[in-house]
Amino acid sequence: MATAHAHADDHHYTATGIDNRKLAIWTFIGSECMFFASLIGTYLVYKGRDVVGPKPHGEWLLNGVAQEQMLEIPLVTFGTALLLFSSFFVVLALNGAQKGNRKQLIGWLLATIVCGVFFVGMQVYEFNHFAHRGMGYTTNLFSSTFYTLTGFHGTHVTLGLVWLVSVLVVALRGKLPPEKALNLEMAALYWHFVDVVWIVIFPVVYLIR
């Protein structure tokens, strides 16, 4: 059936030549920008408007006793660096996938995932540490806005990791040939986006006093 084959090709036709799935990821990312913009906006609106409790920067009082500042900038700077490097690594992995270089693909994808896991681990440690210092979710506006904003970002990182691990499993099974590199590219685009969001959150929450 020559005709059927001719029409099967129509399923790859796009008016712009851009793959549908790639365009969809970009579209989704555009929408997600508004999601994080709203969360960051909320954080900024409430910054410094706490009635009680811990402050992000500088000392604060608990039952009349001075407490150290909450945010631990060196630790989070390290986590930020890891996330930035992971964005670089995933580019190398994608390059490996497109060239059909299995070693490059799997090695750098693994490195990306390790960095991501450390970032999430850092955040889990940070949240736990804060909880031990008495900053619960509902303690004050800072705690609620901080946990919500960074928590939603952390959830996005975690979902990105699940996605990357899924692609890794597919790659390990040898089912990610160069013509299917888009499957990694979509996850990589999402991963870059999650990174870029953190590049905004990090100065807004941790650096600007």
Next chain:
Amino acid sequence: MATTALEHAPAHHEEATGIWSWITTVDHKRIGIMYGVTAFLFFLLGGLEALVIRMQLWGPDGRLVSAEVYNQLFTMHGTTMIFLGVMPLSAMYFNYMIPLQLGARDVAFPRLNAFSYWVFLLGGLIINASWFFGAAPNGGWFGYANLTSAQYSPGLNIDFWTVGLQILGVASLAAAVNFFVTVINLRAPGMGMMHMPMFVWMSFITQILLLLSFPIITVALVLLMIDRSFGTHFFVPAGGGDPILWQHLFWLFGHPEVYILILPSFGIVSEILPVFSRKPLFGYAAMVFSGAFIAFVGFGVWAHHMFSTGMGPFADAFFALATMIIAIPTGVKIFNWIGTVWGGKLEFKTPMLFALGFIAMFIMGGLSGVMHASPPADLQQTDTYFIVAHFHYVLFGGAIFALTGGAYYWWPKMSGKMLDEGLGTLHFWLMMIGFNLTFFPMHIVGLNGMPRRVYTYSAESNFELLNKMETVGAFLLGLAMLVFMWNILKTWRSHQPPAPADPWNGATLEWAIPSPPQHFNFPALPRVHGRDALWEMKRVAGGTLPEPTPVAHDAVPMPNPSWKPLVAALGVAITLGGFIGGSHLWVHAVGLVVLFYGVYAWAFEDPFAATGH
């Protein structure tokens, strides 16, 4: 050429029928029909709620329902009409018509499309399930915090609302990604962006609005839900929270939402007017750019809903001017519609009646809108029936008139049956008279000070006569709806010959293929060279085109049916449903397991795998 081989292939293999084939369908036309049927049922429910409201207000000191039930009625009426009526009715046309008008076989992501529908259905069912708990949402469709915070709304009512709207948001966002990509990528070969039918253009702009505004209300709803479930203070003043932030977030979504409701209707009217005037749309480019301008400026006017919060003269002036500026592109559109009709060979078929009715009613709604764009006028009018009159003129006189006109226009294509013209004309005049009788007096009672959302009025207020008129009008609207349903039923059961492919001498590609279209729409993708592609093809052919003949059902490979989108949709609904009445960890966990199972089964499914039938 490939097409000739196809045209001579015998038609065999009927398309699958039966309930399972609908549950697993990924065909944009079937999904469109499911959107339409579901939305119409919700629309009737919202209409019944409105009729109860009108009966309660028949005379002073109405005793039909209590204040508590009245709060639930107007909240659910608004929520239902906006999110479960007008939006999914527009989605019906997005689904059915965008691929056809683009000359495409389906949307870019057929399974995602099915997912959107199922999530929408589940969201609508969850919100309405609240009636069975006697706890329907009661905080208004805008759900102002901190009225809706736990302290003042301790019941389940608002939980159903926050959860239901979040679920519906997922459906809208998934659909918006899908249609955005579809419009950009699945235009038939040769169809440039400035060749697209105006309905596709306005729908495309609507998708952009959805993509940019729904995340904002999602954040607002999430924060409110967290406040209610975990005791944070995002909108609780006692903890430093600011209820005004809710209003900003809500209206940052809420005003673009107005255009999400009306732009598809602009598109429908822009399709109907040229066809029944036998003239191309006047000022095509001006139509596109005015639509885009409306959408763009629509993001900068949200605080005109908040003049009464006391934002100060600078903010008031800014938002007043920005709002008034929107009248300019809207005026451009109205002049273009009039320019389209001007000097045309008019045919007053039912779709045309509704399109013309739309223009007249929408102008009235637009004019009262410009009135309360002015803060001093708004301070008098806000929270009165004047506002109710205004937005019903744009959303009923506008959107519902256009959506109904679209139903008459596209019914032959979707069902293969022609609707009765006589009953259609009766439907139109009943609706026109009923509509104005219901909503025009609201301008007057509103300016005389009758407040919205209050379940009674006193006898001394002198509101009784006008309210009685409104109630009579509302029942006329109900009667008009019965005429419409009778029209559908009567023509459905009649043995009329099947509707031709092109009953109106249409200009766009949906009329090039049989009514209803075959599963794959176009045996061969059409080649397009400009606007009004079908008129152009007919002109080249020297008048009319031969009636298209169906080809073999399996002539074009189409994606297989799939139940995975339904599973993923159930996962979304269960996960979020766990937030009704606090946060139930095990419900979230079950939902996430279902969701991940659905997503993975979906991701690793080959849509074109041989099914072995």
